[in-house]
Amino acid sequence: MPEILSVAWQAGTPLPPASIAAIQRAAATLAGGGLVAVPTETVYGLAAVATDPDAVARIFAAKGRPASNPLIVHVADAEAARALAASWPDTAARCAACHWPGPLTIVLPAAAVVPAIVRAGGDTVALRCPEHPVTASLLRILGRPLAAPSANRSGAISPTTAAHVAASLGNAVDLILDGGSCDRGIESTVLDLTDELPRVLRPGPVSRSAVETALGCRVEGPGGTTPAGRSPGLLPKHYAPKAQLEVVAASTERVGEQLRQGVEVGWLTCGSLDGGPLADSSRSGRLHRIDLPAEADSYARSLYAALHQLDAAGVDCIIVERPPQEEAWQAIHDRLTRASHRE
Ligand code: TXA
Ligand code: MG
Numbered sequence: 001m002p003e004i005l006s007v008a009w010q011a012g013t014p015l016p017p018a019s020i021a022a023i024q025r026a027a028a029t030l031a032g033g034g035l036v037a038v039p040t041e042t043v044y045g046l047a048a049v050a051t052d053p054d055a056v057a058r059i060f061a062a063k064g065r066p067a068s069n070p071l072i073v074h075v076a077d078a079e080a081a082r083a084l085a086a087s088w089p090d091t092a093a094r095c096a097a098c099h100w101p102g103p104l105t106i107v108l109p110a111a112a113v114v115p116a117i118v119r120a121g122g123d124t125v126a127l128r129c130p131e132h133p134v135t136a137s138l139l140r141i142l143g144r145p146l147a148a149p150s151a152n153r154s155g156a157i158s159p160t161t162a163a164h165v166a167a168s169l170g171n172a173v174d175l176i177l178d179g180g181s182c183d184r185g186i187e188s189t190v191l192d193l194t195d196e197l198p199r200v201l202r203p204g205p206v207s208r209s210a211v212e213t214a215l216g217c218r219v220e221g222p223g224g225t226t227p228a229g230r231s232p233g234l235l236p237k238h239y240a241p242k243a244q245l246e247v248v249a250a251s252t253e254r255v256g257e258q259l260r261q262g263v264e265v266g267w268l269t270c271g272s273l274d275g276g277p278l279a280d281s282s283r284s285g286r287l288h289r290i291d292l293p294a295e296a297d298s299y300a301r302s303l304y305a306a307l308h309q310l311d312a313a314g315v316d317c318i319i320v321e322r323p324p325q326e327e328a329w330q331a332i333h334d335r336l337t338r339a340s341h342r343e
Pocket of ligand 2: 149
């Protein structure tokens with residue numbers, strides 16, 4: 001098991017000395033070429049110093065990540081981001097002013113200081129300024145940018161707790177900073193600013209309309225006309241649990257059907273559903289039911305933990321009650337669609 005350092009923090013108050021000491025240890029590990037898992041407001045990241053190609057290579061090895069999939073670089077502020085971009089358009093300045101620190105990643109032409117391995121050989125770089133006080137403080141203490149994908153094996157569900165990281169990566173990570181459960185629970189919005197028309201490559205906590213408000217112009221959505229290879233990590237199957245996952249409108253019936261076939265079922269409801277007739281199966285241990293909240297932000301916060309829990313329980317299939325269709329649920333639908341993709 002990797003070493004896990006617990007880091008206490010409270011929004012709006014200075015970090016206690018013990019937390020700063022833990023963050024200083026993490027900074028030393030990173031400066032020495034090590035890998036540290038760090039809490040962010042979205043999911044845990046697996047960090048290395050972005051300008052150290054050998055350390056970054058260890059990220060790819062630890063995750064089993066294809067070399068063709070570039071990494072997000074995390075920075076302390078907009079000034080640090082500018083140093084990594086070949087140009088800083090007005091759109092970038094507006095995004096940073098309105099949404100940083102926060103769960104918005106912007107893609108820009110890369111400056112030469114960004115190693116090719118971080119860019120996966122491309123000429124752009126993804127930049128994000130995280131809001132989580134622990135990682136924000138780490139970036140300031142270290143004084144260098146951090147390349148950090150989600151801290152899970154490639155293709156698996158992103159971690160929202162330190163325990164998820166340890167279970168997925170084990171000793172491949174040198175140190176885990178445990179900052180508790182991630183508040184947002186799903187990965188950042190990725191926004192491509194390299195073209196005339198800004199485009200959301202990956203929906204996330206910052207909605208497309210929030211970006212349009214910040215930029216004062218139209219923003220393209222993901223999918224459809226997205227040029228192939230623009231965001232190599234956005235494969236159809238991603239963020240997937242081990243069990244086969246299905247999203248259905250009338251989940252009670254589907255769950256009943258599966259139980260009658262004798263399989264062990266994980267059931268994610270959206271708001272509490274009346275599954276009265278299925279209560280016997282719950283008691284027999286063949287049905288694992290988790291009621292997720294009917295509000296999008298709270299649902300996002302709990303979704304991955306629920307999927308991790310069902311995987312750990314060893315269910316054969318996961319039935320997800322289809323959430324509402326409004327914009328607030330878009331990123332959740334994106335992740336559920338990927339998780340349910342059959343090869
Ligand atoms: O919330 C998050 O974004 C988390 C935390 C740790 O910051 N990170 C994260 O990283 O989700 P990762 O590597 O799991 O997902 C990053 C996505 C991938 O789909 C990748 O292909 C895309 O961003 N990406 C990275 N660099 C890119 C670039 N230069 N151009 C286009 N897409 C890029
Ligand atoms: Mg990931």
